[in-house]
Amino acid sequence: MDMSLPQVAVVLAGGQSRRMQGEDKALALIGGERMIDRVVRRLSRQVGQVLLSAPHDYGTGLEAIADLPDGPAGPVGAIRAAALHLAARDVHAFVTAPVDAPFVPYDLVARLAPSAPVAMATGDGGTPGAWQPAFALWDTRAVIAALPAEVCAEKWSLRRLGEALGARAVEFPEPGALMNVNTPHELAMAQALAGDVAGDAPGGPGTA
Numbered sequence: 517m518d519m520s521l522p523q524v525a526v527v528l529a530g531g532q533s534r535r536m537q538g539e540d541k542a543l544a545l546i547g548g549e550r551m552i553d554r555v556v557r558r559l560s561r562q563v564g565q566v567l568l569s570a571p572h573d574y575g576t577g578l579e580a581i582a583d584l585p586d587g588p589a590g591p592v593g594a595i596r597a598a599a600l601h602l603a604a605r606d607v608h609a610f611v612t613a614p615v616d617a618p619f620v621p622y623d624l625v626a627r628l629a630p631s632a633p634v635a636m637a638t639g640d641g642g643t644p645g646a647w648q649p650a651f652a653l654w655d656t657r658a659v660i661a662a663l664p665a666e667v668c669a670e671k672w673s674l675r676r677l678g679e680a681l682g683a684r685a686v687e688f689p690e691p692g693a694l695m696n697v698n699t700p701h702e703l704a705m706a707q708a709l710a711g712d713v714a715g716d717a718p719g720g721p722g723t724a
Contacts, residue, residue, distance in 0.1 A: 517564065521629045522609040525559040526598045527552065528591055528650055529570035529615035530583060542574055544703055546618040547710035551697065552576065554618045562625040563611065567601075569594040570615075586665055591650065592672035599659035607656060609633065614650040616697040618706050621688060628653040631684035636674075639687045640694035648694045649674035652683065 529542050529552060542552040549557075552574050559566050568580040581601050587593035595612065602610055611628060613620045621627070628635045628651075637651035652674070662680050663672075688694055697703050 517562070518626065519564075521562070521625050522611050522632075522653060523564040524567065524602060524607050524610040525563045525565075525625065526567045526569050526581070526594075526610055526612045527555050527559065527615050528594055528612055529568050529574070530591075530594050539700075541616045541697060542570075544697065546697075546703075546706050550574075551618050552615050555613060555615055555620050558620040558622055559611075559613060559624070561622060567598070569598055569612075586668060588663065588668045588670070588672040590672070591674055592663070592677050593668075595654060595659055595674070595677065596663045596668070599654065599656045599663075603656045603660060609653060609655055611653050612650060614696060617651070617695060618697060618710065619692055619695055620651075621690070621693050624651060625653075627688070628686050631686050633658060634678060634681040634683040635686050636678045636683045637688050637694055638685045639689050640692070645685075645687075647675055647678075647685070648688070649678050649683075650696075651688075651694055652678065655681070 544551045546554055556566050556576060566578060568578050570580045571582055573580045581598050583593045584597045587596045598610060611625050613624060632653060633655035635653040637648040638645055640648060658681050692709060695706060697706050
């Protein structure tokens with residue numbers, strides 16, 4: 517593990533899974549493993565600590581950071597709550613990945629870090645240049661400065677926050693590396709892709 521890289525990752529697990537027919541995406545099985553456990557495992561190889569942005573720890577034993585009532589709605593609220601939580605510990609940067617991404621790249625942190633202080637993933641195979649803002653590197657103090665209480669009632673998206681912070685784009689062209697599972701059909705696709713036991717994901721070892 518390269519200690520010069522950001523050493524904290526936050527899994528964004530606070531979504532409501534509206535398109536999953538009542539199933540919590542975090543608990544869906546991919547390759548016999550809960551999706552949340554897959555994401556945590558992949559990130560744990562890259563950083564010293566993984567935290568959850570979620571109302572509870574899903575039995576992982578990891579620290580869970582709940583959204584704050586005065587924060588923006590949606591995932592930007594989760595980013596703000598994580599930044600405030602980590603700033604109190606003097607953590608200057610953190611990486612995020614969504615819980616519904618079963619093939620999080622094993623080199624996500626290493627590839628985002630050179631574009632610090634704020635970077636966002638783009639691409640994923642057949643959609644070059646498409647922003648995937650849940651896969652991102654955040655500067656803790658910059659996030660807090662951009663989201664004072666008086667602007668939190670506004671409509672925020674991760675893309676808007678990234679643009680406000682001057683996020684740099686980092687391309688991930690590997691097919692499936694940034695796949696999100698939002699529907700039962702996409703879950704079935706991910707389960708089929710995970711059948712590649714040797715590589716454990718599209719692209720083979722080290723790219724998923």
